[in-house]
Amino acid sequence: MKAMNGTWLMRGKHVLTDQRKKEKGVLRDGAIAIEGDRIAAVGGFSELEKKYSGARVLGDGKQLLMPGLIDAHSHGRGMSPIQKGVKNDFLENALFDWAYMHLLPPELCAGMTAYHHIRSGCTLLHHNGFDDDGPIGRSRAHQAIKVYLDSGVRLAFSPGVRDESKLALDEFAFFKTLPADLQEWAKPRVQYDKAQIEADYFALYAELLSRYDGGDTRILLSPSWAHGLTEKFARRVVDTAAGKTQIHMHTLQSPVQKAYGLRRHGKPTMQWLDEVGLVAKNVTFGHAIHVTQADIELMGRRGASVTNHPSCNFIMRNGITPVMQMRKAGVTVAMGMDDKTINDDEDAVMELRMMHKVHRLSSYELTEPPMDAYEALEIATINGARVCGFDGQVGALAPGMKADAVLVDLERVENEPWLDPRSDIVEAFVQRAMGSDVDTVVINGRVAMEQRRLKMLGVDALFREVREFCSKGLPEEQRKRAEMLARIKPYAQKWYKGWDEPMVNEPFYRVNSRI
Numbered sequence: 419m420k421a422m423n424g425t426w427l428m429r430g431k432h433v434l435t436d437q438r439k440k441e442k443g444v445l446r447d448g449a450i451a452i453e454g455d456r457i458a459a460v461g462g463f464s465e466l467e468k469k470y471s472g473a474r475v476l477g478d479g480k481q482l483l484m485p486g487l488i489d490a491h492s493h494g495r496g497m498s499p500i501q502k503g504v505k506n507d508f509l510e511n512a513l514f515d516w517a518y519m520h521l522l523p524p525e526l527c528a529g530m531t532a533y534h535h536i537r538s539g540c541t542l543l544h545h546n547g548f549d550d551d552g553p554i555g556r557s558r559a560h561q562a563i564k565v566y567l568d569s570g571v572r573l574a575f576s577p578g579v580r581d582e583s584k585l586a587l588d589e590f591a592f593f594k595t596l597p598a599d600l601q602e603w604a605k606p607r608v609q610y611d612k613a614q615i616e617a618d619y620f621a622l623y624a625e626l627l628s629r630y631d632g633g634d635t636r637i638l639l640s641p642s643w644a645h646g647l648t649e650k651f652a653r654r655v656v657d658t659a660a661g662k663t664q665i666h667m668h669t670l671q672s673p674v675q676k677a678y679g680l681r682r683h684g685k686p687t688m689q690w691l692d693e694v695g696l697v698a699k700n701v702t703f704g705h706a707i708h709v710t711q712a713d714i715e716l717m718g719r720r721g722a723s724v725t726n727h728p729s730c731n732f733i734m735r736n737g738i739t740p741v742m743q744m745r746k747a748g749v750t751v752a753m754g755m756d757d758k759t760i761n762d763d764e765d766a767v768m769e770l771r772m773m774h775k776v777h778r779l780s781s782y783e784l785t786e787p788p789m790d791a792y793e794a795l796e797i798a799t800i801n802g803a804r805v806c807g808f809d810g811q812v813g814a815l816a817p818g819m820k821a822d823a824v825l826v827d828l829e830r831v832e833n834e835p836w837l838d839p840r841s842d843i844v845e846a847f848v849q850r851a852m853g854s855d856v857d858t859v860v861i862n863g864r865v866a867m868e869q870r871r872l873k874m875l876g877v878d879a880l881f882r883e884v885r886e887f888c889s890k891g892l893p894e895e896q897r898k899r900a901e902m903l904a905r906i907k908p909y910a911q912k913w914y915k916g917w918d919e920p921m922v923n924e925p926f927y928r929v930n931s932r933i
């Protein structure tokens with residue numbers, strides 16, 4: 419669907435224009451005027467209606483009009499592990515268990531991902547790929563990007579690879595612990611051509627960059643993991659980004675990874691990253707749960723960012739990212755859903771609520787304010803825009819910004835049976851709304867969903883194709899591979915035993931005490 423011709427209006431009983439301004443950023447009976455892909459004006463509805471007389475109006479005047487939410491860390495898997503037949507556990511275990519999940523074709527994954535995001539008011543998503551399988555990864559990236567762009571969602575896309583520690587951390591030493599028959603199978607998964615991985619990766623990045631990066635889409639760089647990265651690769655990423663392109667990387671997700679950093683580099687991971695130039699304004703760390711106070715201060719000094727994935731961090735038994743401490747130190751924190759959310763359906767509004775709830779824990783100092791709804795929203799909008807490469811262009815509603823906005827029905831929030839008018843509407847939204855209350859989604863001046871119907875994505879056909887694909891079961895080759903990985907898993911569990919013991923001694927969050 420093309421952008422609507424001429425100027426048109428989106429109208430709200432409440433209009434949240436800029437989360438950073440708190441209550442002052444909320445207009446009553448307001449509207450935005452949209453021209454092409456941009457917001458032309460923000461103001462009172464009656465005033466804009468007069469100024470643009472005859473313009474089409476979206477919104478019934480009873481809704482909340484607000485900036486679209488942003489998922490700054492997704493892998494675009496489209497369905498959860500449980501939907502694909504696997505339970506989640508510690509990351510180190512899951513990396514083996516996930517081999518049993520259906521490997522849906524990229525267009526179905528992207529279709530399901532776009533569907534979940536748009537229907538819960540998410541207008542921009544960052545798809546972080548795992549593309550270290552050469553030509554397959556390349557065609558997968560193109561197929562996924564096409565579906566995203568056709569669905570209407572705004573996209574940041576990063577191809578991602580690891581060039582070491584793929585099978586397990588400290589892979590060569592781990593390999594030696596395997597019995598002979600498993601060693602034979604595991605050999606190519608430990609001894610691989612790093613130069614080829616590097617060449618393929620930067621060729622893919624350059625290709626995606628020249629083809630898609632521009633006004634409405636961003637291509638980012640991603641060494642997938644700080645714990646699967648050689649110094650050579652890291653330095654090339656830094657050079658390629660040249661301080662401008664956003665770099666995204668999983669970092670310190672588990673205590674095992676924290677221990678591994680010390681083992682691998684003889685110093686904390688964050689310190690090593692800093693020495694290679696990877697703690698910087700254009701760098702975002704996914705998770706960053708097992709950071710130290712010194713790491714946080716370093717990230718703050720360098721102006722680095724973090725994506726926090728509160729539900730995923732619980733699901734994977736990894737802990738809690740010290741978000742409040744990070745914000746205090748000047749770290750930009752954005753929201754990521756990481757394909758694993760509290761309702762198992764990538765509902766961006768529910769994840770926003772997780773953000774708001776999880777990080778209210780941090781202090782017993784009674785005068786210390788908790789995270790408020792505006793801060794949670796700033797994380798899930800403005801900060802997301804920044805780490806996805808759209809700083810200042812999306813995330814708020816202001817003249818000149820891209821028109822990414824959503825209308826939320828307030829019937830449940832306000833009228834079941836009563837919301838006191840003294841209550842802040844943004845607090846009410848964050849504490850009471852659900853993705854299913856989002857009625858209309860506009861992205862880049864185009865209507866992607868209206869009255870809960872997706873306009874550019876055939877949802878029925880998508881569901882049918884997913885069912886058809888998954889009902890066939892796992893291909894023989896995949897099943898065999900998964901069985902071999904399942905046999906290796908107990909060796910990995912033994913391998914990591916005790917690594918984390920000194921790593922979680924002085925937690926940021928005091929939740930209770932044994933004594």
Ligand SMILES: [Zn+2]
Nearest residue numbers: 493668704756
């Ligand atoms: Zn992730």
